Amino acid sequence: MKRRRASIKESRGEVALFRRRALAGFALILLGLCAVCVRYVYLQVLHHEEFVARSDQNRVKPRAIPPARGLIYDRNGVLLADNVPAFRLEVTPEQVGDMDDMLGKLGAVVPLSDDDIATFRKQVKQGRRFEGIPLRLKLTEDEIGRFAVNRWRFPGVDVVPYLTRRYPLGPSMAHVIGYVSRIDTDDLDRMDDDEEAGYKGTTHIGRIGIERYYEKLLHGAPGYELVEVNADGRTQAVLDTTPPTPGKNIYLSIDVRLQKAAEQAMAGRAGAAIAIDPRNGQVLAFVSVPDFDPNLFVNGISSADYKALTTAPDKPLYNRALRGVYPPGSTVKPFLALGGLTLGIRRPSDTVLSTGEFCIPGQSRCYRDDKRGGDGTVNMIRAIELSTNTYFYRLALDMGIDRLASWMGSLGFGKKTGIDLVGEVEGILPSREWKMGRSKAGWYPGETIIAGIGQGYWAVTPLQLAHATATFAGHGIPYTPHLLLDTQDGVDSPRVPQAFPPSGPSVVRKQADWNAVNEGMEAVINSGKGTGKKLGIGFPYLIAGKSGTAERFSRKTDAYDNNKNTAYLATRHRALFIAYTPADDPKIAVAVVLEAGAWGAADSGPIARKILDQWVVDEGGPRPAEPPPGPVATADADPADSADEPAAPSSAGEPPQDDGEDQ
């Protein structure tokens, strides 16, 4: 009804009203525009002379001074990332007549790569013609000298000093510290106006690792100087300076001696080794092998180098410690045992008969022990010592997958540890919910059984394994793994320590539970019969540990594998080892994962031992004697799933998939 009236109400009166309003509005607008014009008359005619004078004298303008980036040290003050003065060639396009000709002639004086020229041309297109654009970074002294002699031939080309980043230890710390590289347009797009203002004059930004995570701490704030320029815009003199605020120096919890020892012990075998102080979560060593030289990235990596790194089959850019996922194998057994005690499902003295085969009651399916004929009657401590599968098959079955998943979750599996690095992955903690999320099939009891020995869907990062080991070693009190130890405002300022509060209450219910599992892990190494025997010989403290050997592929036959050739086995197995010491009062926890190793104890165990040896030295003790040569252990808890078991999931069966770069 109302609408109808509306269409009729189109009265002359309303049209006339609108016309009056439109005319009045236009009159007001003309008035407004006139007012603006009057202001321009005021500036451009009445005060013209004054502003011309100011424009002519306008030789002073502010120029940003980039802050010096904070330095990075290890816990003992060993320099890990440094700023070194360098020189670059800068070209002001406006002052260059024939660019191609100039580049050709300049190339004869200072070598220019195709990459340099391509990057430079791209920036010339994007930049302003009167701004200097970097052509070559990091000139050698020889090049500077040769250019200086020929400088008169190249108007518009200058040698400009700047600070560049250097990583003195090169590849050793690459996966921890990461690197900085040139700021690009994507970086600037991500920033808001205030952030962008903070990067005026800065050429580099943290790309990965600590450099990226603590970018805000390391960067600092730019300062300004008032410079006098001539009519061509060239700097004549500096009149006044507001100094920049340098970035904070940071000290990492890493101990370079331990880091290097771990790196050497790995001897180039692909995998990861991590050491954590269980009393506070400080990461003492963080090694991912293979690694790469971060210095390559700082001043623009050449496409040949980059291609070599990204196409290398062993993926050196891939941070295995943080992003690699592996089946944990038997290393989960002590954690499962502690779960059995905590949940009240087992007492330490409860025994299980291991006959070499465990069958689900009422089903024909069976799961093997690694030793033909089994280990006989074992209690919890013996089961950990000998890595008796049957004991843990039964325990997992009694616990059920729901309780198992929730207990293992409380030790940090299946979620990010929260370390101060970018790009951590969650891995897979097998659970009903997780499986529902990826397939319609329900949960099978057989899957619970193999979860009990760390096989099946399980996928953990070396960092998660180290974190869980440290949590146990620290009597169940979890600490988030942390790399930043102290910050410092300047070289002469005091170091400001970070706080390391526990991230939650202890997961251990009673000291007796902990003692029982600890006893089993001590026995692994020290009883003379455990899977890791000999690893403790000559060491001044008691070591507790656990080996793990996980299968990369599921077995095709039910038969025991008779091929004992270690090279052959290494292609099929991942070797893991966790350890901590001193067993009665743990001060360091270690996890070692080898992507290809025949046996956990035999391949990864000695690496863990070498890390602990170095730790003893760092603590001020004498270097422990080498354990006697010879096999550490004959067989490990060889995972045993029978042939009709559902195929191991892709996550456990394939080498880690990643696009190589850790972004």
Added chain:
Amino acid sequence: MFPQFTARMKRFGLRLLTKPRLDLPLLLALFVLAIVGLCNLYSAGGDNVSLVTGQAARFVLGGVLLLVISRIPPPVLRSWTPWLYLGSTALLVVVAILGEGRGAYRWLDLGVMRFQPSELLKLTMPMMVAWYLHPRQLPPGWKDIAVVGLLIAVPAGLIAEQPDLGTALLVAGAGAFALFLSGMAWWRIGLLGGAVGAVIPVAWQFLHEYQRNRVRTLLDPESDPLGKGWHIIQSKIAVGSGGTFGKGWQHGSQSRLEFLPEHTTDFAFAVFSEEFGLVGVILIMLLYAFIIGRCLWIAMNARDTYSRLLAGAIGMSFFVYVAVNGGMVAGILPVVGVPMPLLSYGGTSAVSLLTGFGVLMSIHANRKLHD
């Protein structure tokens, strides 16, 4: 179904090209303005060709949108209006949620391009007010004024929160002009104006610190020559040193020696004033006045209330751009980030402006056949 659809689209495209029912004087004025804008940008950007081609590409995109929208009859636009308004306001809310705790946040990333939902409101706001007032008895009473006030306040408030005071001003202005054109009584305008004046001291409390600083700097720019006042001082020097006839194209030393910050975007008009002087400024102002006048003329001849109010409001809000940016460059208004239409570099603003003119063309094409 599908062949029919393509045939229809073909016919539509054909009509677009063969019978563009456009207002030629307005189109010509916009074309001249765009050319001046590109030339100015070439000089302001330091002879940077890619900047100019980028802006030209946006003009082309805006031109295509103008053509397409000019073919949509106003009644269709009117029936879409509430949905367009609600949709664009909803996008503002999305941005507000996404931007939680991220500082100045205005963009929505669509993968291929990013755009500011607040730009949409520049058009949907006057559309909504016109849609609301269209069936009502005019001039509006207090109740309708209150409803319109609410329609304006919600999106404008969201935009001001982003914080983007300049766009908030443009959006609120566009809505207010529609109300003004609907014949809101002068005494009511006076009363409301007085009330707003009384609220300003309260509003001051809600401004962000950086916005307050901008106002403070405006009152005394020389007090902070390194920071906030730098823009204004340098802009005034650029304008003043241009004189009556200017320094000539590509000879503006202020911008070319980089004394003038943001000389391709917000302060593009300072470059223009420096290089073309007062004569150039007055010519451009006349061109702007002509465009606004032509818009109002189209509005007066429009077929119904909705078209009249919408066309008039779009034309008048053009004035806000010119006056705020012109005043800012000359140092009499705060630096709030309003571009000079078609002169400043910036994609979304050029595209949304030309889209608005597409609506005007459509209203022109469907004008009243004379009394």
